[in-house]
Amino acid sequence: MTLELVLFIVLAAVAIAGALSLILARHPIRSALSLIVVMVALAGLYLLQGADFIAAVQVIVYAGAIMVLFVFVIMLLNAGEEERTSWSRMARYAGLPLAIYLTVQFAWWVADGASALALPAAPAESEPTRRLAQLLFREFVLPFELTAILILVAILGTVVLGRRES
Amino acid sequence: MLPAATDYYRLLPEILAAVFGTIVMLLEPFLRREHKAALSWLGMLGAAAALGAAVLVRSDAGPAFFHLIQADPFTFFLRLLIYATALLVMLAARAYLDRENLPHGEFYALVLLGSVGMGVMAAAAELVTVFIGLEISSLSTYILASYRREALRANESALKYFLLGSFATAFFLFGVALVYGATGTARLEQVAEGVASVLLLKLGLALVFIGLAFKVASAPFHVWTPDVYEGAPAPVTALLSTAPKAAAFAVLLRIAGTVLPATLLWFWVLWGSAALTMFVGNLAALVQSNVKRMLAYSSIAHAGYILVALAAGTEAAYAAALYYLAAYALMKLGAFTLVAHLAGRGERRLTLEDYAGLARREPVVAATLSLYLLSLLGLPLTAGFLGKFYVFVAGLRAELLGLVVLAAVNTLLGAYYYLRVILYMYFREPDPTYEHAAREPVPAGTGLVLAATAAGTLLLGIFPGHLMRIAELAAASFR
Known part of the structure; x- marks a missing residue:
């Protein structure tokens, strides 16, 4: 080990x-x-x-x-x-076994699939940060900039939801 | 390697919509209270500019931003649909916002910025970009759904929408991560090439489907729909049931059209989901006495018909799905706008009883609503009929006899609840003790939206050729 x-x-x-x-x-x-x-x-x-x-x-x-x-x-x-209601208790008896089943099944699938993965070896260059920056600001600059609009919408949302009752 | 001018050019509609949305937002605090409604002109100008830009960019099809975006005929079709919807929603919303005493500026800004997200979803050829577009679109619709803050029911439904929507987004994102893990790329064109693990890819695509199925409100992920459509302000319901749905369908179509493993894997999923969605929507709509809620279930049922086309999976079927999306958007926009008008202040008059004898009181309004309902039902000479016709033919050509039979049965089921509203309007006398609302004239903006959608519904029903050609071109861009 x-x-x-x-x-x-x-x-x-x-x-x-x-x-x-x-x-x-x-x-x-x-x-x-x-x-x-x-x-x-x-x-x-x-x-x-x-x-x-x-x-x-x-x-x-x-x-x-x-x-x-x-x-x-x-x-x-x-x-x-x-607060526990009768519905949330039902979630425990019906939901818990289902959640456990899904977790195990998912883990099984991912483990099974991952063994078949031929992931490219980690790049030799010792600067993953530089690579990340290049990806973020060149190839993926569009999604990066679009998050600005996403944040703008969120800010607008707080203004709308937080305004004083008229 | 930096984005060039063509990259920005091919994204021009979204850039314009974002710029106008931001200007509306920035101008709002500087206007006096009585002038704020004028922002609707600026908002509509933004949507019109985006529409114009979409037409302009059409001639210069191609990828942009390192193949994250595809400005192809498919994108063109959806841009038209999305920005036209945004324009009509803003036009109809002005009178509504005045009546309900709700702030103007934020509404138009949110509609415009939200349509940027939807435009990005329609154009995106890569899953991370799709995700950001999806989030922009979802976030703005969550906020719009809770726009009537003092209405308790609206708040409850908006919270449900937000929680379930975030959950669905998580599914989508997990799916994207697995697809990336299995193939080393999130670009749709390359996904099928370097598959290292088929199992992981399937798992990822299944999760992506769940996330999108929530957004198009297909069964069994539709549970949020009736509550949210009923609780949201009616113009927002008109938006919710059209543009974001079309954008999510666009992503489904693009994935099904470009990623071969998805086409194969999704076939039975689409088949089952289509059948279930049609039955759930139509059967539940049968027992509704609230017209807005009934229309919500009807829009679930219509998502089912579009899924039939997706299951068929041929190019003709994709064109039929696009045509259906446009026809459906017209009738739903019209119907919800009319419901918003008839409901009166505070949206109190929404039940079937409120529609009794409407034909005598307001013959033109009743006739217009009947047109939308007949089109939703699929009567010949309306857009709804041809939409269903194209979908059914495409389904039969793809040898999906069983599913098409189910869809036909569902059309008959739908006839009951659509015709019931018409029956109430024309042949049912209102209860003598019933207190009528003072007859309100149709506001100019609302009237314009109704005229445009009614004309569109008829025109598409009689002369489908032109739009169908654009839809066929759009569907051919996956080749």
């Missing part, structure tokens, strides 16, 4: 544990905090793949900015514990 494999298993286990706790926790704040664990573990996995820039962005944007926003919204809405 190489060190890399050990690290991968540890990080993957942490990510899965965080994701489980995210779904199972009844208080939204707990779910939000579990999400941070997932994000950080994912950042570790990216680092393991040699994608140091993506890992840093993952920590700064997701674990940092977006999570702060989540926590703020939850606090602002003063969201309490989830």
